[in-house]
Amino acid sequence: MEGTVFAPALEGFKTVKSDGGEILTKPFLEVCKQILPVIDKFGAAMTLVKSDIGGNITRLESKYSSNPSKFNYLYSLVQLEVETKTAKASSSCTNGLLWLTRAMDFLVELFRNLLDHPDWTMSQACTDSYGKTLKKWHGWLASSSFSVAMKLAPDRKKFMEVIGGNGDIMGDIEKFCTTFTPLLKENHKFLASVGMDELKAS
Secondary structure (H helix, E strand, C coil): CCCCHHHHHHHHHCCCEEECCCEHHHHHHHHHHHCHHHHCCHHHHHHHHHHHHHHHHHHHHHHHHCCCCCCCEEEHHHHHHHHHHCCCCCCCCHHHHHHHHHHHHHHHCCCCCHHHHHCCHHHHHHHHHHHHCCCHHHHHHHHHHHHHHHHCCCCCHHHHHHHHCCCHHHHHHHHHHHHHHHHHHHHHHHHCCCCCCCCCCC
């Protein structure tokens, strides 16, 4: 494998914003897709997260494909739903972007934990990042399922070897977290501006 599993996402970040500084729909979703192979390496522990992320990417992609020029900018998907008062529907793109962003928050926090806490087991790193991100938005059922899944987290040393390939894994994790965090914050800021950032799981 050329470089680490993060290499494609790090390359993709370069084209996520337009010249005017707006997040572009297709490149943003492509970067999120590049994270799926990373999630795969977690095995059964991340099955729920992966299917959630994959489903939300597909929902947003499908809407984008219906009119690529109209939905060139990521937030245009949400603005249309806000105007038509459909943003709060469970199948909306707004809901999809919200949960996609939250899932990415969780992953960024998890990888930051792996950087900052070399003594933690993978299960500890997962549980801590879940508590800081997704947990407050999940109901009891989702939270319980997640707690069970975290017990299936892989051995940390083996995991790091698998995702490292022949590249600088710690350096790439640092770059990934540093580059992705501002984009996710921008999503939250926009979603908050249209009154959608506090939505909880049903």
